[in-house]
Amino acid sequence: MPLPSERWSATSLLRTGAYGAFAIIFLWFAIAAPGFLSFSNLTDVVQQSAILGLLALGMTLVMIAGGNNVISGGIDLSLAANLGLSAAIYARLIQNGSDAMTATVAALGAGLAVGAVNAVAVVWLRIVPLLATLAFSKIVNGLEFVLTKNSVVTATSTAQDWLSGTGFLGVPEMAYGLVAISILVWLAVHATPLGLRLHAVGAHPEAARAAGLSVSASVAGSYVASGLLGSVAAIFSASLVSGSSPGSGNYLLPVVVAALLGVTFSRRQVSTIGGTVLAVLFIGLLANGFQLINISSDWIDGVEGVLILFLVGWTTFNQKETLES
């Protein structure tokens, strides 16, 4: 058992590792990739990170409230399917002549419904979250399939044009969107009693219950919020590609990676909103920089994999405490 001071130095070393990797890669691109540092490129990176970012925020909320054990703790594997279904509903409605307002409300409603079912399954039916959200994502995925017949649904509206366009100072509206939603979620999680409760419930459910907090309400709330964020991501996606297309399942594991990578950016090795946002931007910068210096995108998954192993390996070496499973 290391002394508190040692532990502190070990984790600060770890943070140096995550921030160091970020800085080195940023510097590398700044030197090697032409146009990387331009304002428009950097804001484009934020825009391109928006969908993954919103999904990862949802995942982070669930992980905070469910505790840090990925297998038995909080995890939402239905986020990718939720993205697909909500985008399909949005695109279908617009295509059938609904106005963007109705489509938006319907998509958000679908996301909330997905979150609510997850909440019921995890909190009241007490199904292991990994299993509950995985099984439910099959149903959600199936509904998307029914709605789209596994084909592209094209939809355009002025609202979509606005959201995928650029706004004040030439910055993409989606970049503003990601920043604004991140700040809102950050405030809710790190600056309100609600957020404090979320952390307490995730870290020590028994202690939180003994202190009179409602574990069920917090955990259920995290799944509903995650569902909502999934459908916001869907509206972003539908605006970006003018409709919905099959293949949302490709987001399933990258979202998990982003949320777990975010852990290495936090001081105490826990899920935080700031850490997740940094991890998402990190992944976005990687994809962008590789494109600029003409490295095949085939490398990106591998680099993300090495990065997560490297940073987590760094943690375990420095903490000298084995993490469970």
Place this chain on the structure above:
Amino acid sequence: MKAVHRYGLPLTLAVLFAAFATISPSFLSENNLRSLFVNHFTLLMLVSMAMTLVVATGGIDLSVGTAMDMSGFAFIASLSNGLPPSLAIVLGLVAALAVGGFNAILIAGIRIPTFLATLGTLFIGHSIQQLATGGGVPIYLIAGAPRPIFGDIEAARPWLALFAIAAVAIVLGFSLFGRKIVAEGIAPAVARYSGLLVRRDIGLVMLGSTLLTGIAGIVLSASVHSYSPLSGNAYLMDAIGATFLGTTFHHHRRANLVGTILGVLLLSIVKNGLLLVGVSFYWQQVVNGTLIFTVLAISFGTNRKSLGV
């Protein structure tokens, strides 16, 4: 009521079997039963047996699809370069073992949790396959001389599945090593303080279990006469589903052999039965998901004492 939470899985299985047999006469036909027990069933069984070993040890393996892909890639690439089939099979298994060995080093050597270690392996495996195939172009083996090896592997499928079941049954049920890993899965800290080498053992399990996923990879590519990158991933979520569905069959919700077999049966029968009963193609997935979700709800929801959140 008390028994429901444990027997939800076999009961559902029995009800579905009876329902499908009643609604669709062809469900019980020899042809259908053969395709049921040979096609989807054997591949998923091989992968799920590997997953059961890992989950029983207290871990999870997200890279089973990667091990399948690597072995399929080595197997098909060897054949297309004119190597003899037996050598191609050995190279396929070696490729899968390399994935397991990489996981073992990460988990036992660097002490990375299994979920993260195998997630990293999965992502690295994606890139390796994309790069090795010029961005994901499949390798086909249609041209040239007929290859009797594919027929032989097809014929061996049921035996391979039985071999996997027997291997896991022996390891988990009748070996000292099995007793150790189950103990480590239940209480890792207690096992460690009792002098068991928890990390080393789970490393060995990661390595050994990839032998089964490696066989699955070879069987998959032999049945389609080709290797297409990232095709093993389709089995990852089903194997996790089957294994964790199987945990509902155990008093203490642990991964267990019989439970996993029932889980694989359920997933395979539902897929096959819905097709025969004539559920609209587009609705099959929804019905499939709903059935599985219902089994979970029955098994977990009726047992209020479960560990829960």
